[in-house]
Amino acid sequence: EAQVTQNPRYLITVTGKKLTVTCSQNMNHEYMSWYRQDPGLGLRQIYYSMNVEVTDKGDVPEGYKVSRKEKRNFPLILESPSPNQTSLYFCASSLGVGDGYTFGSGTRLTVV
Amino acid sequence: GDSVTQMEGPVTLSEEAFLTINCTYTATGYPSLFWYVQYPGEGLQLLLKATKADDKGSNKGFEATYRKETTSFHLEKGSVQVSDSAVYFCALSDQGGSGGSNYKLTFGKGTLLTVNP
Numbered sequence: 001e002a003q004v005t006q007n008p009r010y011l012i013t014v015t016g017k018k019l020t021v022t023c024s025q026n027m028n029h030e031y032m033s034w035y036r037q038d039p040g041l042g043l044r045q046i047y048y049s050m051n052v053e054v055t056d057k058g059d060v061p062e063g064y065k066v067s068r069k070e071k072r073n074f075p076l077i078l079e080s081p082s083p084n085q086t087s088l089y090f091c092a093s094s095l096g097v098g099d100g101y102t103f104g105s106g107t108r109l110t111v112v
Numbered sequence: 113g114d115s116v117t118q119m120e121g122p123v124t125l126s127e128e129a130f131l132t133i134n135c136t137y138t139a140t141g142y143p144s145l146f147w148y149v150q151y152p153g154e155g156l157q158l159l160l161k162a163t164k165a166d167d168k169g170s171n172k173g174f175e176a177t178y179r180k181e182t183t184s185f186h187l188e189k190g191s192v193q194v195s196d197s198a199v200y201f202c203a204l205s206d207q208g209g210s211g212g213s214n215y216k217l218t219f220g221k222g223t224l225l226t227v228n229p
Contacts, residue, residue, distance in 0.1 A: 031215045043156075043201070043219040050215065058216065090155055097205050097215055098144045098163040103155040 002027045006091045006104035013081055013111055021076045021107050023091030031094040032074040033058070033101065034066065036087040043090070049074055081111040114139045118202045118220035125192055125227050133187040133223050135176075135202035143204040145169075145178050145185040146217070150199045159187075159200070192227045199224050 006023045013019055025032065034046040035058075045058030049068040063085055065077040074093075078085060088108050092101035118135040125131060137145065144163040148156040160169030165180035174189045185202060202220040 033216070035217075040221070042221045043217075045216050048216065092156075092217075094215060098161070100144075100146050100148075100158045100161050100205070101217055102158070103148075105155045 002102070004091055004093050004102050004104040006089075006107055008107060009105065010108050011110070013109070015082055015111055016080050019078050019081060019109075021078075021089060021091075021109070023074045023076065023104060024072050025074075025091075025093040025102070026072065027093060027095075027102065028071065029093035029095055029102075030071070031096065031101075032068065033092050033094075034064070034074070034076050035090045035092065036060065037090065037106075038087050046076070046089075078109075081109075083111050085109065086111050114143065114204060114206050114218045116202050116204055116218055116220040118200075118223055120221070121199075121224040123223060123225045125225070127194055127227055127229055128191045129227075131187070131189040131192045131196075131225070133200055133202075133225070135185045135187065135220060137183050137185065137202075137204050139183075139204055139206060141206065143206050145176070146203045146205065147174070147176055147185070147187050148201040148203060148219075150201065150222070152198070156201065192225075194227050194229055197225055197227045 004025045033048040035043045047066040049055040091104040094101045115138045146161045147159040149159045160171040162169040162178035168177045199222045203217045
């Protein structure tokens with residue numbers, strides 16, 4: 001089944017403790033992206049990648065890092081999480097502009 | 113920059129009622145347009161899309177037409193069901209960023225639809 005898999009689904013952590021949210025797609029998509037969803041703000045792009053070793057900032061990159069060492073994986077790294085990063089995070093992948101993104105099921109992160 | 117404006121919710125309808133969720137957009141180029149649906153506790157699912165003017169996207173009884181002259185992409189369904197209760201997002205795609213390499217979706221704020229039996 002074609003899908004984007006992200007883990008974990010739920011995570012509660014403390015301020016400053018580094019964490020990684022994994023994302024993997026099995027569709028051989030070149031484009032991958034991370035979004036965060038917040039009430040009243042909708043979905044905002046954090047980082048994107050157009051291929052292996054090619055990543056760049058989206059609209060809200062502060063406090064996040066990504067890497068794309070393999071085509072299928074695009075982990076999101078929070079080196080020192082803060083409470084304002086409490087959010088619902090989605091990983092997504094796409095073939096290209098006209099195809100739309102396929103989204104993962106989401107990771108609900110709470111930073112206390 | 114690009115933006116998407118969709119009608120604020122919540123929208124509450126009775127089963128078999130007609131649904132319209134308005135969506136208008138602002139874009140510098142010729143974007144592709146999408147409707148996504150998010151059921152409670154789940155991720156976003158692509159509902160339908162249109163890639164050029166006058167295209168009609170359709171799926172599961174929903175449809176939307178890409179109207180370039182009015183910069184609109186309104187979502188419609190003739191007869192809603194309880195199972196259609198969800199949040200609906202209008203979105204456009206753009207290749208922005210440096211060198212045009214960022215394939216980015218710009219979303220509206222979402223419209224919560226509740227369908228009562």
